[in-house]
Amino acid sequence: MVGYIAQQLVNGLILGSMYALVAIGFTMIYGIIRLINFAHGDIVMIGAFVTLGLVISGQIPFPVIIILVILAGALMGIIIERAAFRPMRGAPQVTGFITSLAVSILLQNLGILLLTAQPRNFFCPDYLQTIFNLGSVSLRTIDLAIVVIAVVLMVFLVLLVRFTRLGMAMRATAENLKVALLMGININRIIMLAFAIGSGLAGVAGMMWGARYGQIDPLLGFVPGLKAFVAAVIGGVGSIPGAMLGGYLLGFAEVLFVGLLPPIYSSYRDAFVFIILILILLVLPTGLLGRKMEEGV
Amino acid sequence: MLEVRDSHAYIGQTYVLKGVSLEVRHGEIVALIGANGAGKTTTLSTISGLTRSRRGKILFRPDPDATQRDITRVPAEKIVSMGISHCPEGRQVFSDLNVWENLLIGAYLRKDKQAIQSDLQWVCELFPILGDRRRQSAGSLSGGEQMMLVIGRALMSRPRLLLLDEPSLGLAPILVEVIFEMLEQINAQGTTILLVEQNARMALELAQRAYVMETGRVTLSGTGRELAENEEVRKAYLGAT
Numbered sequence: 163m164v165g166y167i168a169q170q171l172v173n174g175l176i177l178g179s180m181y182a183l184v185a186i187g188f189t190m191i192y193g194i195i196r197l198i199n200f201a202h203g204d205i206v207m208i209g210a211f212v213t214l215g216l217v218i219s220g221q222i223p224f225p226v227i228i229i230l231v232i233l234a235g236a237l238m239g240i241i242i243e244r245a246a247f248r249p250m251r252g253a254p255q256v257t258g259f260i261t262s263l264a265v266s267i268l269l270q271n272l273g274i275l276l277l278t279a280q281p282r283n284f285f286c287p288d289y290l291q292t293i294f295n296l297g298s299v300s301l302r303t304i305d306l307a308i309v310v311i312a313v314v315l316m317v318f319l320v321l322l323v324r325f326t327r328l329g330m331a332m333r334a335t336a337e338n339l340k341v342a343l344l345m346g347i348n349i350n351r352i353i354m355l356a357f358a359i360g361s362g363l364a365g366v367a368g369m370m371w372g373a374r375y376g377q378i379d380p381l382l383g384f385v386p387g388l389k390a391f392v393a394a395v396i397g398g399v400g401s402i403p404g405a406m407l408g409g410y411l412l413g414f415a416e417v418l419f420v421g422l423l424p425p426i427y428s429s430y431r432d433a434f435v436f437i438i439l440i441l442i443l444l445v446l447p448t449g450l451l452g453r454k455m456e457e458g459v
Numbered sequence: 460m461l462e463v464r465d466s467h468a469y470i471g472q473t474y475v476l477k478g479v480s481l482e483v484r485h486g487e488i489v490a491l492i493g494a495n496g497a498g499k500t501t502t503l504s505t506i507s508g509l510t511r512s513r514r515g516k517i518l519f520r521p522d523p524d525a526t527q528r529d530i531t532r533v534p535a536e537k538i539v540s541m542g543i544s545h546c547p548e549g550r551q552v553f554s555d556l557n558v559w560e561n562l563l564i565g566a567y568l569r570k571d572k573q574a575i576q577s578d579l580q581w582v583c584e585l586f587p588i589l590g591d592r593r594r595q596s597a598g599s600l601s602g603g604e605q606m607m608l609v610i611g612r613a614l615m616s617r618p619r620l621l622l623l624d625e626p627s628l629g630l631a632p633i634l635v636e637v638i639f640e641m642l643e644q645i646n647a648q649g650t651t652i653l654l655v656e657q658n659a660r661m662a663l664e665l666a667q668r669a670y671v672m673e674t675g676r677v678t679l680s681g682t683g684r685e686l687a688e689n690e691e692v693r694k695a696y697l698g699a700t
Contacts, residue, residue: 330560331567334553341551344507346539346568346616453555 165298170421171414172299176374178413179312183367184390185397185405186319187239187360193336193400194356195251197258201242201265203387205361207273209235209368210284210378217285224287228311228366235365239357247357248350266383273380281379284372308370315363316406323402332356336400364390392439398452407450412438460485460523460651461506461543461620466515468498468505475501476512477675483620485523488642488652490662490683492696493672499655500548502672503622506653507545508535519543521619540568544618548625550605552612554598558589561597561608565615575615582611585641603634610641620651627658639665659696663687671696 184206191199212234216227246265250258290304323329335342335352343349371386372378390405393412397404415438420428442450461483468476475498483489491499504510506517512531520527521542530538538545544565553561562582566575583590586607592600597608606626613621626642627635639661646652656662663669663683671679671692679686686692 327563327567330556330564333555334564337553337555338551340509341547341553343509343535344539344545344547345564345612346536347564348536 166421168297169299170417172301172305173421174414174417175410176305176308176413177417178410179309180367180370180374180386180409181389181393181413182316182406182409183312183363183370184386185393185409186316186402187357187364188390189394189397189399189402189405190356190360192394193402194332194339194353195247195258196255197247198255198262198391199247200259200262200387200391201246201269202262202360202364203383203385203390204266204269204273205235205238205364205383206368206371206386207378207380207383208238208269209365210372210382211273211277211368211380212365213369213372214282214284214378217287224290224307228369231365231369232362235368236358236362238365239361240354242361243354243357248353266387270381270383277380279379279381281377284376284378286373286376290373304373308374311366312370315366319359319363319402328355389435392435396439396442396449398449400453401449401451404449404451411450460487460520461653462516462518463502463506464516464518466502466505466512466517468501468510468512470501470510475675476505478515479672479675479677480515481670481677481680483651483653486646486649486651487668488646488654488666490666490669491653491655491672492657492659492662492669492686494695495657496674497672498675499672500624503545503624503653503655504547506530506538507543507622508533508538509545509547519620539616539618542617542619543622544613544616544620545622546609546613546624546626549628550602550609552597552600552605552608554596557594557596558600558608559593561612562589562615565612566617568616574617578615578617582614585614585644586611603630603637606630606634606638607641610638610645614645614650618650620653621645622653622655624655625657626654627656627661635661659692660687663692663697 184202188199188202191197209231213227213231216222216230242265246261247258250261286304290307292303293300323332331347332352334345335347335349339349367386371382389412393408394405396411397408412435416431416435419434420431463479463481466476466479479498479502491502493499501510505512516529517531518527519530519541530541553564562579569575588604589608589611597605600608626638635658642652643665654662654666663686666683669683669686670677671686679689679692
């Protein structure tokens with residue numbers, strides 16, 4: 163039983179790593195331009211297909227694939243921001259939200275058009291499939307890689323945001339766009355950067371998603387997009403550490419729910435996720451690490 | 460130094476500035492007073508580029524021997540590097556950043572690291588409390604301290620012209636005195652100031668010259684003393700009976 167729980171916890175850690183990576187982009191973009199970006203999950207799909215393409219195309223070493231996938235995701239994010247969201251800047255929040263739904267539908271259908279809706283097997287190089295055992299927990303190399311890559315990227319991001327001049331400009335812009343402009347900060351560059359970083363992380367999450375589930379299709383972005391949204395809201399939208407925390411909490415909660423309750427309930431996992439969201443928001447309306455609402459007088 | 464010529468501006472659909480003209484000379488403190496909604500804040504934001512004026516010209520000459528430049532269409536993020544720093548209304552510190560980071564971000568566009576360090580020292584001499592609280596988040600400061608931080612942050616870009624919007628708003632009278640003394644000192648050290656104020660009495664005392672705005676137009680101008688003694692101004696803004 164202890165071994166079983168340990169295995170479930172490890173699974174939660176893996177799932178949580180993926181949720182956290184996607185949720186970060188979600189929260190960064192919201193934090194800076196108050197855009198709820200429902201096209202964010204589709205970057206995960208793009209990341210998965212780019213990885214598959216690179217793996218099939220030949221003997222590219224795994225670390226290079228990771229870097230290329232991050233770059234592909236980042237590039238995609240920049241293109242989407244320029245083409246779809248920048249023209250909508252200054253429009254009401256709902257307009258941005260609807261635009262993001264349109265981008266999402268566009269990307270999914272473009273995927274179906276170019277790649278067909280048929281799920282494809284995701285190839286993982288053999289050396290990433292090696293299974294090893296830690297006590298009673300069994301892991302594949304790729305599972306370990308998922309957690310390590312996610313943690314390394316998140317540490318980098320936190321250091322960047324916390325301790326660099328650019329990170330300071332990002333925090334300032336997220337808090338007050340107008341005053342950031344008055345400081346001479348180039349807002350467009352900061353927004354582009356938020357999209358690039360967020361989408362790069364989502365791209366890498368796509369690689370992980372494919373490797374974990376073994377099959378990918380052009381509509382796969384919906385679920386991680388939705389879960390990342392929930393994770394970001396649980397953590398407090400706009401807060402990067404909040405998104406990480408929310409991602410891991412969600413990962414653990416989901417895995418334990420499926421793992422510990424009788425199997426007939428496992429198909430309710432998504433309903434369970436939303437129940438958690440509602441419960442947390444009832445107690446903490448701005449999420450776990452969200453900024454307190456301004457108090458009325 | 461600064462010349463606003465017949466500036467017309469809209470906020471959304473509302474016609475706010477209906478032909479404002481004013482001038483600020485090198486080394487002066489100029490006050491802009493008037494009732495709520497007269498267009499004082501909008502005047503400042505057309506200068507700093509936050510609001511675009513539809514008609515009219517804004518000309519700026521950072522130093523007496525520099526060439527005059529038309530800054531009417533220059534975007535806000537470029538204005539600060541030209542020597543104009545705008546402190547918007549309501550003490551808008553970056554509350555998630557600490558005091559030190561707030562000051563550093565004021566110098567965001569500057570590359571001269573050593574001069575930035577000495578300017579940090581200078582600001583901390585002006586406002587010692589900021590140095591004491593450098594690691595504290597700006598959101599945790601009191602209103603008066605936040606006002607000092609906002610002024611300090613604006614000074615970190617080494618402005619030739621400082622645009623201040625209602626520094627006295629919501630502060631205890633004793634703190635307002637302190638802030639105004641600081642402004643006098645900053646001005647004496649070579650920074651020209653254009654000050655928007657509701658507190659007309661103090662503004663007219665501090666300023667060499669002043670403009671009175673009413674519903675989008677400048678209706679009166681003169682030296683601080685002239686306006687303080689003007690019958691209409693006394694009735695409307697100084698509470699004389």
